[in-house]
Amino acid sequence: MIHSPAALWIRFLNAADIDTLAITAADVIAAVENVVAAHGRGETVFEPRTHLVPNNGGIGHFNVLRGHVDTLGEQGLSGVKVVGDFVPNYRKGLPSELALMNVYDPTTGVPLSIMDATWITEVRTGAMTAVGAKYLARADSRILGHVGARGTAFANVTMLDSLFPLTEIRVTSRRPESREAFAEQLRAVTDTPVRAVATADEAFDGADILVEASRLEKPTPLLRTAAVRPGAFVVPYGTVSAVELDLLDVMDKVVVDDWRESQSGRFGALRAHVDTGRLSEQTLYAQIGAIVSGQKPGRETDSERILFWHRGLSILDVALAHLILTRAEAADAGTMLRYR
Incomplete structure (x- = not known):
């Protein structure tokens, strides 16, 4: 039957x-x-x-x-x-x-x-930025510089704002109308001062947390190595690279969400760094899961420069x-x- x-x-x-x-x-x-x-x-x-x-x-x-x-x-x-x-x-x-x-x-x-x-997709990206920052950024981080105004940007900024005593949020994007609209959207939900600036250099100057979430069509350096000061926490995750090739040279720790994911596909902020061997399993400090689960320490000193590259995990x-x-x-x- x-x-x-x-x-x-x-x-x-x-x-x-x-x-x-x-x-x-x-x-x-x-x-x-x-x-x-x-x-x-x-x-x-x-x-x-x-x-x-x-x-x-x-x-x-x-x-x-x-x-x-x-x-x-x-x-x-x-x-x-x-x-x-x-x-x-x-x-x-x-x-x-x-x-x-x-x-x-x-x-x-x-x-x-x-x-x-x-x-x-929007909120899990912002939440991953926030979770990374919880373990890797300085607890007293005050200035957030954010490049990009796409959907994930709102979650990035608001979730970071909920975890840190920010005194200034700087945002920028390629189109003036986009960055101004994004700044207004943020001002409606936070008391932290929000400033729309014209360039990435202005957004990142002296920032404690630097997030690069641009939407480039071809690689262009927006997050410059010189902008990363001691104690900074850096999150570059644009689909197309917007960082300089020597960025990892100044980092004390480089953390990814998953090393296999970092090696996959032809897109990603540090694609060139992986392809040229500047970022490898040997130079990588940890996957974020090892830190969150207590197997490895996250930030250990206030002076460490730490980079977190997350590509988005299923x-x-x-x-x-x-x-x-x-x-x-x-x-x-x-x-x-x-x-x-």
């Missing part, structure tokens, strides 16, 4: 559904910190991203991220995210990054949910998808779709 399986349903969650769940920045940072520690303990299955680059004249590409986390729920959770990276989308009134996430039961392969992952997407799905199930949010 052939047994007919019970009907299978998938919970579909759009952006509006996720907004109703009222997930806070503190919730996101905690979820990311926990999964980074799990990665350090070997409790995740992580696959470096792959790229799909259509024949579209170089206007954009897709990133495909796959991961599994043992510690989420009773049986763990697996997921796949596809995110487009299309810089000219602003001309059409669209985000440069639009993403979709599928999550699965790792014991049966049953799909559990399909969700808009654009918000996940396990962060899985962790935040789990947070969303758990909240959505409790609230019966979203739309149930018949799978089979």
